[in-house]
Amino acid sequence: MKKRAPAAKRSTAPTRPRPEVGYHHGELQEALIAASEAILAEQGAEAFTLREAARRAGVSPAAPSHHFGNAQGLLTEVAIRGYDALAGALREAASGKQGVRDKLHAQGLAYVDYALRHPGRFQTMFANKRLVADDARLKQASRAAGHAFEVVVAELTGGTAKEAKTAAAAAWSTVHGFAKLALEEKFGSVNNEAGRREIMMTLDQVLNYLWPASGTRQ
Amino acid sequence: MKKRAPAAKRSTAPTRPRPEVGYHHGELQEALIAASEAILAEQGAEAFTLREAARRAGVSPAAPSHHFGNAQGLLTEVAIRGYDALAGALREAASGKQGVRDKLHAQGLAYVDYALRHPGRFQTMFANKRLVADDARLKQASRAAGHAFEVVVAELTGGTAKEAKTAAAAAWSTVHGFAKLALEEKFGSVNNEAGRREIMMTLDQVLNYLWPASGTRQ
DNA sequence: TATCTATCTTAACACTGTTCAGATTGAGCG
DNA sequence: CGCTCAATCTGAACAGTGTTAAGATAGATA
Numbered sequence: 001m002k003k004r005a006p007a008a009k010r011s012t013a014p015t016r017p018r019p020e021v022g023y024h025h026g027e028l029q030e031a032l033i034a035a036s037e038a039i040l041a042e043q044g045a046e047a048f049t050l051r052e053a054a055r056r057a058g059v060s061p062a063a064p065s066h067h068f069g070n071a072q073g074l075l076t077e078v079a080i081r082g083y084d085a086l087a088g089a090l091r092e093a094a095s096g097k098q099g100v101r102d103k104l105h106a107q108g109l110a111y112v113d114y115a116l117r118h119p120g121r122f123q124t125m126f127a128n129k130r131l132v133a134d135d136a137r138l139k140q141a142s143r144a145a146g147h148a149f150e151v152v153v154a155e156l157t158g159g160t161a162k163e164a165k166t167a168a169a170a171a172w173s174t175v176h177g178f179a180k181l182a183l184e185e186k187f188g189s190v191n192n193e194a195g196r197r198e199i200m201m202t203l204d205q206v207l208n209y210l211w212p213a214s215g216t217r218q
Numbered sequence: 219m220k221k222r223a224p225a226a227k228r229s230t231a232p233t234r235p236r237p238e239v240g241y242h243h244g245e246l247q248e249a250l251i252a253a254s255e256a257i258l259a260e261q262g263a264e265a266f267t268l269r270e271a272a273r274r275a276g277v278s279p280a281a282p283s284h285h286f287g288n289a290q291g292l293l294t295e296v297a298i299r300g301y302d303a304l305a306g307a308l309r310e311a312a313s314g315k316q317g318v319r320d321k322l323h324a325q326g327l328a329y330v331d332y333a334l335r336h337p338g339r340f341q342t343m344f345a346n347k348r349l350v351a352d353d354a355r356l357k358q359a360s361r362a363a364g365h366a367f368e369v370v371v372a373e374l375t376g377g378t379a380k381e382a383k384t385a386a387a388a389a390w391s392t393v394h395g396f397a398k399l400a401l402e403e404k405f406g407s408v409n410n411e412a413g414r415r416e417i418m419m420t421l422d423q424v425l426n427y428l429w430p431a432s433g434t435r436q
Numbered sequence: 437t438a439t440c441t442a443t444c445t446t447a448a449c450a451c452t453g454t455t456c457a458g459a460t461t462g463a464g465c466g
Numbered sequence: 467c468g469c470t471c472a473a474t475c476t477g478a479a480c481a482g483t484g485t486t487a488a489g490a491t492a493g494a495t496a
């Protein structure tokens with residue numbers, strides 16, 4: 001191991017072992033979040049450690065605590081951004097389509113695509129025990145993502161608000177379950193592009209099965 | 219912390235700190251599995267540690283390695299039994315109903331009921347990274363559970379095998395996603411019986427929405 | 437310029453999983 | 467019965483982990 005670069009002096013100052021930045025990092029929050037994202041992307045959710053994130057940011061293992069409290073706090077920040085990105089992807093997917101059913105279909109594909117493209121981040125987002133589960137911003141971000149389904153689905157049902165809630169829960173459950181099962185390799189390998197494409201085709205069929213061509217389901 | 223009794227010098231007359239069993243436990247495999255199940259039930263999947271399981275079984279932290287190789291091996295055994303129990307619950311749920319749609323509906327309820335009643339075990343079963351993912355018996359047990367859906371769904375579609383696969387993937391995805399989201403508190407509190415009952419009612423509506431009364435879906 | 441305060445480090449603590457040499461023991465065999 | 471042997475388990479160690487407390491550093495403020 002032993003990441004820390006060798007020496008690189010700091011002008012007259014003391015030749016600290018951490019050359020890139022001095023005592024005051026300046027953007028440590030962002031650096032830690034970026035480092036965490038990198039770990040999640042490279043090695044998955046389980047590989048994340050606070051110390052490794054600190055190492056990559058070039059600070060001591062105790063430094064993150066001043067900004068995020070603890071490891072859960074840091075991952076919570078990562079999860080919030082993940083939910084924001086997911087919600088954006090869902091909204092964008094829907095905005096690109098015309099019919100209500102096509103919007104929902106596109107959202108489903110976008111959801112699983114997001115999960116398969118950012119597995120570590122996705123798993124972290126839904127690992128409450130590793131997050132500050134009752135964080136207000138986290139809950140808000142999560143609700144916003146779920147809300148993206150409701151918005152589209154409300155048009156589909158056209159019925160009561162309760163019916164829309166049910167339909168949204170159904171849609172979210174289906175794509176979330178599919179994504180989770182896919183990530184656990186229940187639908188075949190997900191490590192290569194070919195496998196992922198095949199899985200997305202399976203998803204397409206699943207969505208067509210549950211939400212048939214417009215009209216058959218009122 | 220510091221569980222182990224204080225000192226109990228060994229001298230010639232042992233007074234071993236571990237009174238219950240001697241060097242040879244006799245049923246250590248089962249004891250370790252039972253201990254692991256207890257941890258999962260009491261404190262959830264993330265709380266499991268190999269050392270705690272060994273502690274509860276009354277052996278040293280190194281003992282489990284002789285039977286399960288490592289922590290993943292032990293959890294794999296737990297997961298296999300969990301899949302067996304799940305498959306049994308799914309088969310039983312279906313056997314109690316007549317119509318095909320009612321069978322599928324009952325299976326869906328049974329699946330989520332299982333997840334909510336054994337959250338730690340359920341989360342472990344679907345945490346591949348904590349298991350020996352390529353273990354033959356584990357894969358077989360997992361496939362058997364998924365197969366329980368196919369058996370029922372095949373009747374529903376009555377079409378090609380591919381169609382049955384799609385329908386089974388849809389059913390599994392939906393209930394799995396619902397269970398996972400419920401466990402992550404996306405549908406409200408799941409810690410009390412009242413919350414759980416409400417969630418099961420939501421599930422009932424979701425299933426009715428996706429698989430409407432028999433006939434409307436061919 | 438002097439002080440204050442946020443930021444970061446160092447060092448320690450209590451854990452964790454895993455490994456390896458060695459102690460213990462039950463079972464089979466003479 | 468007595469011996470050997472292989473299975474079983476311990477003890478101690480190692481390299482990690484997250485978190486904390488006390489202190490060093492340095493940017494901002496007065």
